[in-house]
Amino acid sequence: MTELFIQRNEDNKQIALVENGKLVEYYEENENTNRREGNIYIGIVRDIIKGMQSAFVDIGTEKNSFIHLKDILPKIDETKEKYDEEIKVSDVIKQNQKILVQVKKDSNEKKGARVSTHINLPSKYLVLMPNTDIITVSHKIENEEEQKRLVELVRNNLSDGNGAIIRTSAEGKEKEIIDDIRHIENKWNEIIQTSINPKLNKAKLLYKSEDIVEKILLDLSAKGIDRIVVNNKQEYKDIEKIIKNNIEHQNVKVEIINRPDMLETYDINKQIEKSQNRKVWLKCGGFITIDKTEALTAIDVNTGKFTGSKDLQETIFKVNKEATIEIAKQLRLRDCGGIIIIDYIDMQKEEDKQSIENLLKEELKKDRTKTQVEGFTKLDLMEMTRKHICSHKE
Secondary structure, eight states: OEEEEEEEETTEEEEEEEETTEEEEEEEEETTOOOOTTOEEEEEEEEEEGGGTEEEEEOSSSSOEEEEGGGTSOOOOTTOOOOOTTOOHHHHOOTTOEEEEEEEEOOOSSOOOEEESOOOEEOSSEEEEETOOOEEEOTTOOOHHHHHHHHHHHHHHSOTTEEEEEOGGGTTOSHHHHHHHHHHHHHHHHHHHHHTOTTOOSOEEEEOOOOHHHHHHHHTTTTOOSEEEESOHHHHHHHHHHHHTOGGGTTOEEEEOOOTTHHHHTTOHHHHHHTTOSEEEOTTSOEEEEEEOSSEEEEEEEOTTOOOSSOHHHHHHHHHHHHHHHHHHHHHHHTOOEEEEEEOOOOOOHHHHHHHHHHHHHHHTTSSSOEEEEEEOTTSOEEEEEOOSSOOOO
């Protein structure tokens, strides 16, 4: 059973996604939260930084945003970010030029937002990628025949000059996908028409990305949510409006409980507190530690209290296996993004390493966002990346 709890108190909103009584995702917003990731702006190029092949772009926020040359040049391959090093940023864009950009990484106290001209416009069954001919399928759709069918269907219905990422929810669909393509392309055309308006001579927001609740409902439309519980009348009205426009959520039960401590009532607060601990204990007696830095997230696996059997390698493998399952859960629960390095307990057997890597990939399929497991490095560190679902606070 999948339940969504939304607790709103004065200037604070807590969002908890629960599966069979277990907290799997948690987000918090307050009056100072200003998430811009996914927003599309018409920006103005302010400064060209030739030495860094970059520029500062005014998008109407306090700090100018930052764009690199690779995020201006046309994208040829979704999996690669290489470009001709002979090209200079000053040859591609000019100072005071208008430029259509999307926020890829939010600003923080030290830096402005990172933006790109490579637009991703999400919809129910696909993510539109204008100005490319790339069509890819979610790696969670494993059937090769279905992959081919979906690629062909989308290619035959997309307008020239548009690419797409086909989402997991598209599996088994046809007419719904065609309707979705028309819907998202119309939205993109509206954005383009506004951006080319000659009277528009200053930075402006053209498209605001979905908020957390909308994104959850969009992503889970295929799997479904059984119940939504809120403690605020306005939140209740907002949810009803979203559901009304989404036929796949028509049967979702929405309840309102007028209690400021609703999450306490459903025993979710304890799970939230645990999710913020650096150390996470495993059932076997081992534990993992999770440390977030600006550059990456480091996860360390330890045997802890677990002594296991007489076979040391068997003991190590059991801890690493249990840790892998827990790590996949914690990455989703904490919404860890970017580079993630996992320091497993050293394994001697190559087949054990391969088993752990395969298990990690399998467990990550439960995640709603994009993950990429690169495998063990020469130092026996597991290297992977994960795209966080919601941007961090500014």
